[in-house]
Amino acid sequence: MPKHHDDFLAWFGGRVRALRHQKNLSQEELAEQAGIDRTYVGGVERGERNVSLLNVKRLADALGIDPKDLFSDDFKF
Numbered sequence: 728m729p730k731h732h733d734d735f736l737a738w739f740g741g742r743v744r745a746l747r748h749q750k751n752l753s754q755e756e757l758a759e760q761a762g763i764d765r766t767y768v769g770g771v772e773r774g775e776r777n778v779s780l781l782n783v784k785r786l787a788d789a790l791g792i793d794p795k796d797l798f799s800d801d802f803k804f
Contacts, residue, residue: 728798737774742797744772746790760789 729735747757747768754772758765762785770776771786778786787794 728800733774736777739778739797740772740774740776742800743768743786746792746797747772750790752790757786757789761785 729738747754750757752760754768755765758768761768761782763782767776767782768786771778771782783794783797787797790797
């Protein structure tokens with residue numbers, strides 16, 4: 728897990744993207760299931776958004792995982 732803030736946002740976005748792909752979800756499908764806007768999901772995946780805890784929970788729920796798994800390099804479905 729990266730230490731610098733900007734690197735962390737990009738790393739986290741990559742985790743969301745990878746987990747979304749593993750579930751075979753589009754950004755639109757993930758956004759709909761999470762109750763957030765598709766453009767927000769795109770911004771998260773590009774590392775442009777500093778995600779709130781509530782949205783971390785929403786994304787994790789939509790992916791069917793525990794929120795802590797969004798922060799683990801080792802987690803796989």
